[in-house]
Each structure stands twice: as C-alpha cells, then as structure tokens.
Amino acid sequence: QDAFVAFHVDKVLVSKYLKPLQIGELAPDQPSTEPTKNEKLVKDFRELRATVERLGLLEPNPLFFLLLLAHILLLDTAAWLILFYFGTSLLPFVFSLLLLTISQVQASWLQHDLGHLSVFRKTKWNHLLHKFVMCHLIGASAKWWTLLHSQHHAKPNCFHKDPDIDMHPFLFTLGKKLSVELGIKKKKYMPYNHQHKYFFITLPPLLFPTYFHYHTFYIAYTKKYWVDLAWMLTFYIRFFYTYGSLLGTKTLNSLISLHRMLESSWFVWVSQMNHIPMDIDYDKNLDWMSTQLQATCNVEQSLFNDWFTGHLNFQIEHHLFPTMPRHNYWKVAPLVKSLCAKHGIEYQCKPLLTAFADIVHSLKSSGELWHDAYLHK
Numbered sequence: 001q002d003a004f005v006a007f008h009v010d011k012v013l014v015s016k017y018l019k020p021l022q023i024g025e026l027a028p029d030q031p032s033t034e035p036t037k038n039e040k041l042v043k044d045f046r047e048l049r050a051t052v053e054r055l056g057l058l059e060p061n062p063l064f065f066l067l068l069l070a071h072i073l074l075l076d077t078a079a080w081l082i083l084f085y086f087g088t089s090l091l092p093f094v095f096s097l098l099l100l101t102i103s104q105v106q107a108s109w110l111q112h113d114l115g116h117l118s119v120f121r122k123t124k125w126n127h128l129l130h131k132f133v134m135c136h137l138i139g140a141s142a143k144w145w146t147l148l149h150s151q152h153h154a155k156p157n158c159f160h161k162d163p164d165i166d167m168h169p170f171l172f173t174l175g176k177k178l179s180v181e182l183g184i185k186k187k188k189y190m191p192y193n194h195q196h197k198y199f200f201i202t203l204p205p206l207l208f209p210t211y212f213h214y215h216t217f218y219i220a221y222t223k224k225y226w227v228d229l230a231w232m233l234t235f236y237i238r239f240f241y242t243y244g245s246l247l248g249t250k251t252l253n254s255l256i257s258l259h260r261m262l263e264s265s266w267f268v269w270v271s272q273m274n275h276i277p278m279d280i281d282y283d284k285n286l287d288w289m290s291t292q293l294q295a296t297c298n299v300e301q302s303l304f305n306d307w308f309t310g311h312l313n314f315q316i317e318h319h320l321f322p323t324m325p326r327h328n329y330w331k332v333a334p335l336v337k338s339l340c341a342k343h344g345i346e347y348q349c350k351p352l353l354t355a356f357a358d359i360v361h362s363l364k365s366s367g368e369l370w371h372d373a374y375l376h377k
Contacts, residue, residue, distance in 0.1 A: 001288075002042070002045065002046070002049075002287070002288035002289075003154055003288060005049065006153075006288065006320070006321065006322055006323070007150070007153070007154075007322060007323070008323075009117045009121075009123055009323055010123055033287075036284065036285045036286060036287075037285075037286060037287035038286075038287050038290060038343070040343075041287055041289055041290065041343050041345075042287050042289075044339055044342065044343070045287070045288065045289045045320075045339065048335055048336070048339055049321075051335065052321060052324070052332055052335075057321075057324060057328045057331055057332055058321070058323060058324055058325070058328075059121075059325070060118055060119055060120065060121065060325040060327075061325065061327055062119075062120070064325070064327045065110070065113065065119045065325075068106070068109075068110050069110060069133075071106065072106045072107050072110060072133075072137070073103075075099050075100075075102050075103035075106070076099075076100070076103040076107075076137070078099050079096045079097075079099035079100040079103060080096070080242050080243065080246075082095050082096045082099065083096050083243070083246045083247070084246060088246060088247055088251060093251070093255070096255070097255060097258055097259055097262070100255070100259045101259045101263050101266070103137075104137075104138060104259065104263045105263050105266045105267060106310070107137045107138050108263070108267060108310070109309075109310025109311075109312070110133050110310075111130055111133040111134040111137075111138065111142070111145070112149075112310060112312075113310075113325070113326060114126050114127075114129050114130035114133060114134070115130055115134070115142065115145055115146050115149060116322050116323055117323050118322075118323050118324060118325045118326070119325070127142075130142045131227070131228065131231050132231070135228055135231030135232045135234070135235065136231050136232075136234050136235050136238075137235065138235065139232055139235035139236060139239075140212065140216040140232065141216045141217075141219060141220040141225055141228040141229070141232060142228055142231075143219075143220070143223070143225045143228050144215070144216045144219040144220055144225070144228070145216075147219065147223075148163045148164075151163050152164045153319065153322050155283055155291070156275065156291070156292065156295035156296065156319060157175075157275055157278060157279060157280045157281070157294070157295035158281070158282065158283040158291075158295075159175070159178055159280065159281065159282050159283075160282070160283075161283055164271075164275065165275075165280060167203070168280070169182050169187060169189055170189050170190075171190060171202065171203070172190070172192065172195050172199070172203075172363060172366075173192045173195065173366050173367060174276065174280045174363075174366055175279065175280030175281055175366060176365075176366065176369055177280075177281050177282075178280060178281065178366075179192070179367070179369040179370040179373070180369050180370070181373075182370055182373070182374075183369065183370040183371065183372065183373025183374035183375075183376070184373050184374075184376075186374060188374065192366070192367040192370045192371065193367045193368060193370065193371040194367065195363050195364075195366070195367045196360045196361075196363040196364035199359075199360065199363055203268055203272075204264060204265040204268040204269060205261045205264055205265050206261070206264065207267070207268055208260045208261070208263055208264030209257060209261055209264060212264075213260070216232075217229075217232075220232070239256070240252070243255060243256075269356055269359070270308070270309045270310075271312070272359050273299065273352075273355035273356055273358065273359055274296050274297055274298070274299070274315035274355070275295060275296065275315075276358075276359050276362050276363070277297065277355075277358040277359060277361070277362040278294065278295050278296060278297055278348075279294045279295060280295075288320075289320065289339075289345075290345070292316065292319040292320050293316065293340065293345050293346070293347070295319070296315045296316050296319045297315065297316065297348035297349065297350065297355070298313060298314055298315055298316050298317075298333075298347075298348065298349040298350070299313035299315075299349065299350055299351070299352050300313065300349060300351050300352065301313060301314070301330060305352055308352075309352075310326070311326035311327075311329055313352070314326070314329035314330065314333060316333075316336060316347065317329040317332050317333055317336055320336060
C-alpha cells in the first residue's frame with residue numbers, strides 16, 4: 001500500500017515483522033484497488049514514486065543537516081553568552097530571548113526531519129539524533145511526537161483520526177461539514193462565532209506552555225518511555241543550571257515562559273497554515289494522493305520562507321513523500337504539479353501572509369456556519 005511505502009525506509013526489515021500477519025494473496029480475479037480509490041491516479045502516483053526513487057530524491061545530504069544543527073547550537077550558545085557578557089538588563093534579555101526562540105523553533109524543524117527518518121540513511125542514527133534534538137535541546141519526548149505525528153500523516157484532517165484537529169469541537173469548530181453538524185446538534189463548548197478572534201490569544205501563544213508541555217510528559221510516563229524521560233530531564237538540568245546562574249527566579253521563569261509562548265506562536269502559525277484552511281471531514285477512505293492533497297497546501301518558495309517554515313512551505317510534497325529530505329522538495333514539486341494537472345486535482349500554493357490570513361478566514365467561516373446552523377429552527 002502507498003502509506004506503507006511512504007512511511008518506511010527499510011521495507012525489508014519491516015516486512016519481516018509483517019510476515020506472521022500475512023493470511024494469503026488476493027485471488028487473480030479480485031480487484032487490487034478499493035472502489036473508493038481512483039485506480040488510474042494510484043497507478044500514476046506509484047510511477048511518480050518510482051521516478052523519485054530512481055532520481056535519488058530520497059537520498060539525504062548530510063552536510064545540509066549538519067549545517068542546520070550547527071546554526072541551532074550557535075544560536076543556543078549565543079543566547080546564553082549575551083546574558084553572560086552584557087548582563088541581565090532589559091536589552092540583553094530581549095536579544096537573548098529572541099535568539100533562544102529562534103534556536104528552539106529551528107530545532108523543532110530539525111527534529112521533524114529526524115522523526116521522519118530523512119536525515120540519515122540508517123534508521124538508528126535518525127532515532128538517536130532525534131532524541132538528542134527533541135529531548136535534550138527542546139525538552140519533549142521524541143516517541144510522543146512520533147506517535148502523534150504518524151497518525152496525522154496517515155489521515156490528515158480526518159476527524160477522530162488526525163490528533164492535530166482534536167481541538168474540534170472543544171476549542172474550535174473546524175471544517176464546513178463538521179461545523180454545520182455541530183450546530184444542528186445544538187452543541188456549544190465555546191462561542192465559535194468569535195473563534196477567529198479568540199484564536200490569537202489561545203492556540204498560538206498557549207499550545208506549547210500548556211497542553212504540549214504537560215501532554216509530552218504524560219504520554220512518556222504512561223507509555224513508559226523511560227529513555228525519553230531521562231533525555232528530557234537533561235534539558236531542564238542544562239537550562240536551569242546555565243541560565244539559573246545568571247538570572248533570578250522571577251526573571252528565569254519569565255525567560256522560559258516567554259520563549260515557550262513565542263516558540264508556540266511561531267510553530268502554530270506555520271503548522272496550521274497548510275491544514276486548517278483545507279478540507280476537514282470524516283475519513284472518506286480515498287487513495288493516498290487524494291487524501292494528502294485535500295488536506296494540504298503549499299506556500300511560495302523563497303530562502304526566507306524555506307528557513308522560516310523549515311521547508312514546510314512544501315507541505316504537499318512532504319505529505320506525499322514524508323521520508324524525503326527537505327532539501328529535495330523543490331525538485332519533485334514540478335512533477336507533483338504535473339500529476340495534479342493531469343487528474344484535475346487542485347494544487348494550492350499561496351504567499352506566506354495569505355496563508356496566515358487564511359487560517360483566520362477559515363475559522364471565521366466555520367464559526368459562521370456553526371452559528372447559522374445552531375440558530376436554525
């Protein structure tokens with residue numbers, strides 16, 4: 001299946017674990033594609049996948065990722081050195097806060113690459129460095145992230161299957177169909193007709209300092225990810241030892257709280273610009289390419305956009321080929337566009353600020369649909 005091929009780098013190894021589950025082969029007269037799936041599109045996408053592999057677009061460039069890690073470590077070090085050399089007055093504090101935030105966000109993009117096994121050819125090296133970046137540099141569980149993010153990639157924007165949209169309906173109402181359904185059922189957990197306003201002061205600044213911060217520890221503890229927990233403790237030991245030697249308790253708490261809020265805001269705007277404005281519905285069991293294209297859109301390429309978003313401006317290519325190194329997205333994009341044009345599938349690509357604005361517009365539209373259905377007699 002296309003999902004299996006997309007997720008696994010070492011397919012021979014994984015197949016060994018699947019052998020006990022095999023119950024037989026399809027009979028010659030049985031269709032190999034389900035009725036809900038576009039058989040011609042499935043065939044063409046698999047040909048595209050073969051072309052991608054033949055062109056070596058799944059092969060990583062270690063130097064590219066080494067430079068990314070180096071600039072993250074330099075920013076992290078510089079954030080502390082500014083306070084060490086220039087003192088802890090307001091101006092050095094602000095500069096240190098900004099550098100620390102940039103370092104943390106860029107580390108989150110790098111851990112994303114490692115979690116998708118796209119940095120090294122050998123899986124174990126990806127896992128090892130993933131723990132260093134995610135657990136030690138960021139302070140969150142690598143396995144927690146993999147557990148949630150793999151579900152997101154398998155069924156993006158599918159209600160009850162994609163954990164990234166679990167905010168529906170408790171905090172926001174998402175998607176046209178789901179919003180109308182919620183309104184008809186007369187369910188109201190929040191004033192959804194104002195959700196495009198309260199979004200600014202809820203999800204972006206608070207996702208990391210509140211929900212993610214506690215959820216990562218909860219999952220790591222309940223699922224007994226002891227190695228991850230040990231790595232995560234090294235982040236807090238390092239942070240409180242290095243910055244605690246320079247800052248008082250109140251200032252130190254301000255630093256960690258503010259940088260988590262800024263990091264959270266940056267992450268949420270970037271991660272949601274590709275998904276919230278797209279179709280959000282129940283799982284329709286479509287083919288792999290249709291599933292991904294309905295739920296994702298791109299943002300225009302530029303050196304700044306690539307760096308600022310961790311190449312998630314190429315969200316379509318990333319979702320189609322999740323193990324592809326990010327430095328190759330731009331190479332496969334024309335091939336994906338051609339396949340979309342051939343099958344009449346919309347390939348959305350927007351300016352960065354338009355993508356941000358579309359988050360708010362989609363929330364406003366969903367809130368209005370809920371409100372109209374809620375008030376309808």
